Amino acid sequence: MPIPIVNSIATWFLKKRFHQIELFLKYPIDVQDELLQNLLQKAKYTEIGKEYDFESIHSYRQFAERVPVTTYEDNEARIKRARKGETNIFWPTPIKWFAKSSGTTNSKSKFIPVSSDSLEHCHYAASKDLLCMYLNNNPDSQLFLGKSLRLGGSKELYEENGTVFGDLSAILIDNMPFWAEFSSTPSSEISLMSDWETKMQAIVDETIKENVTSLAGVPSWMLVLLNNVMETTGKSNLFEVWPNLEVYFHGGVSFDPYIEQYNKLLPKADFRYYEIYNASEGFFAIQDRNANKELLLMLDYGIFYEFIPMDTYGSSEETIIPLSEVEVDKNYAIVITTNAGLWRYKIGDTVRFTSTNPFRIKVTGRTKHHINAFGEELIIENAEAALRKTTKLTHTEIVDYTAAPIFMNGKEKGAHEWIIEFKTPPEDFNTFSKLLDLSLQEVNSDYEAKRFNNTTLRAPTIHCGRERLFYDWLKQKNKLGGQHKVPRLSNSRDYLEELLSLNN
Numbered sequence: 001m002p003i004p005i006v007n008s009i010a011t012w013f014l015k016k017r018f019h020q021i022e023l024f025l026k027y028p029i030d031v032q033d034e035l036l037q038n039l040l041q042k043a044k045y046t047e048i049g050k051e052y053d054f055e056s057i058h059s060y061r062q063f064a065e066r067v068p069v070t071t072y073e074d075n076e077a078r079i080k081r082a083r084k085g086e087t088n089i090f091w092p093t094p095i096k097w098f099a100k101s102s103g104t105t106n107s108k109s110k111f112i113p114v115s116s117d118s119l120e121h122c123h124y125a126a127s128k129d130l131l132c133m134y135l136n137n138n139p140d141s142q143l144f145l146g147k148s149l150r151l152g153g154s155k156e157l158y159e160e161n162g163t164v165f166g167d168l169s170a171i172l173i174d175n176m177p178f179w180a181e182f183s184s185t186p187s188s189e190i191s192l193m194s195d196w197e198t199k200m201q202a203i204v205d206e207t208i209k210e211n212v213t214s215l216a217g218v219p220s221w222m223l224v225l226l227n228n229v230m231e232t233t234g235k236s237n238l239f240e241v242w243p244n245l246e247v248y249f250h251g252g253v254s255f256d257p258y259i260e261q262y263n264k265l266l267p268k269a270d271f272r273y274y275e276i277y278n279a280s281e282g283f284f285a286i287q288d289r290n291a292n293k294e295l296l297l298m299l300d301y302g303i304f305y306e307f308i309p310m311d312t313y314g315s316s317e318e319t320i321i322p323l324s325e326v327e328v329d330k331n332y333a334i335v336i337t338t339n340a341g342l343w344r345y346k347i348g349d350t351v352r353f354t355s356t357n358p359f360r361i362k363v364t365g366r367t368k369h370h371i372n373a374f375g376e377e378l379i380i381e382n383a384e385a386a387l388r389k390t391t392k393l394t395h396t397e398i399v400d401y402t403a404a405p406i407f408m409n410g411k412e413k414g415a416h417e418w419i420i421e422f423k424t425p426p427e428d429f430n431t432f433s434k435l436l437d438l439s440l441q442e443v444n445s446d447y448e449a450k451r452f453n454n455t456t457l458r459a460p461t462i463h464c465g466r467e468r469l470f471y472d473w474l475k476q477k478n479k480l481g482g483q484h485k486v487p488r489l490s491n492s493r494d495y496l497e498e499l500l501s502l503n504n
Contacts, residue, residue: 017132024299025358029324033060036304039337048078048090048343060322064306069320069335069344072110079111085161091115091341097175099168099280101483111165112280118340122301123172126276126283129298130249133288134274138246143213146244147185151203151217151225151481152192167483168280185210196480204228212242218252219262220400221481224471226265238265251276253485254363256384257398260391261423277363280483281347282338285361294360299323302339307332310350313367328353331379333367350379369489373405374414374456376447378440380488386439394432397424400470400486404496406461415458419499421465433462465503473502 024031040063044054052067068074078089079098087094090113097114114123135141152169164171173191176184186206193199208229215222226238235241248262248271255262255275262273277285277295282303285295297305305323310331312318320335334349336342348368351361365380372378383403391398399421406415418436426432437459441448450456470486487495 098165100165101280113340115340146211146213148214149212215248219258247272249274294354297359304337306335376450382444385443389439390436394426396426404493413458416460419463
């Protein structure tokens with residue numbers, strides 16, 4: 001099909017959808033309030049709907065006063081029952097699919113319910129919106145003349161009672177409409193292979209023969225795949241393999257540690273990167289402008305949002321606020337209510353609003369992935385901003401990293417301990433360490449105060465990780481690929497100690 005026809009069809013869908021997007025841009029709070037009422041009405045005869053009398057809830061305040069905020073552990077018993085085939089527990093339609101997610105490298109798995117409503121009106125709706133926004137910003141795109149290289153997880157079947165679990169990406173691939181299958185590579189058969197390393201080579205072998213115009217996947221694992229492509233083909237950059245490649249849609253982890261490595265593989269000034277923010281629980285935000293990392297919060301995907309200011313999170317003063325009360329440049333934990341039956345659910349992510357008209361965000365980290373052993377409140381956004389500056393100054397490249405506290409011992413002051421695996425290591429490791437420390441002080445005033453004259457914190461200890469350290473660590477835990485990721489920061493030393501042991 002000629003490109004003008006393809007883009008004309010896409011433009012027609014775009015205009016139709018933009019009317020709805022303009023509605024929530026203009027009336028965001030009204031759209032969210034109406035969505036909440038629709039969710040409550042739809043679930044009023046479920047077990048949880050009867051327990052909290054959803055039918056009599058007519059305002060956000062009533063909802064907030066009556067329905068408790070929950071974690072996965074609070075929902076686990078009901079989810080187990082749903083996985084055994086019980087229906088009408090937390091959502092009126094049967095839940096066939098459960099997205100298996102750990103969120104970290106913990107061995108315990110979570111099984112997040114995925115309803116037909118959330119598949120159609122959240123995950124797939126977001127995929128279409130992403131393409132529409134991209135085409136609107138790039139009318140000369142030739143995206144649809146080739147295929148999208150998607151990198152997802154593997155699928156496992158839960159064979160009892162007709163329910164299925166697996167990585168979210170596998171669930172999406174398995175339910176994908178035929179037109180999406182036709183426009184994607186690798187084939188579903190290869191995409192759903194369970195052995196990660198075998199699958200990687202199979203993906204390389206199949207995709208290097210295709211006209212790939214876009215990439216989609218988690219940056220850390222996509223980088224592994226693309227390096228395999230380079231090794232297999234012997235080419236100097238990816239445009240020699242796929243000359244029409246024009247955009248990479250990425251999400252799952254921060255892109256900042258990887259950008260320099262991608263720029264070397266994709267050496268074109270006009271190559272585009274588009275970020276998305278999704279999780280097993282839903283699809284939340286989309287980059288809707290070229291060369292702008294702020295993400296538009298999507299307000300009509302069947303997800304109602306609430307937020308916990310991180311300065312009160314986990315304390316006796318913890319407060320929960322609706323979207324109408326958020327402020328720019330504050331860090332919030334997200335609470336969601338969804339069209340898959342999660343009610344006031346803490347997903348464990350933190351965001352910072354960059355704008356409230358419209359509501360735009362940046363993902364700043366995880367509620368559990370920060371270091372606050374000494375009142376320094378170091379979050380992932382701080383760590384990666386400091387690393388970005390330090391690597392630029394020292395002409396280094398990072399593969400992965402993690403950090404944890406060194407706790408005070410007698411008269412010995414505390415510190416942070418890092419282990420960093422480099423692709424391009426620093427010429428002078430002491431200079432790198434000093435610059436990272438100074439950069440952290442620049443981006444985090446609490447860290448700076450604790451470091452002043454070594455008042456509370458002494459200079460950080462930084463170890464150089466061996467080649468493939470983090471890959472081997474994840475492989476040891478059977479956590480290769482999919483949504484699995486390295487926990488960047490932790491108040492516990494567990495991850496760090498395991499990596500230090502493996503580094504010897």
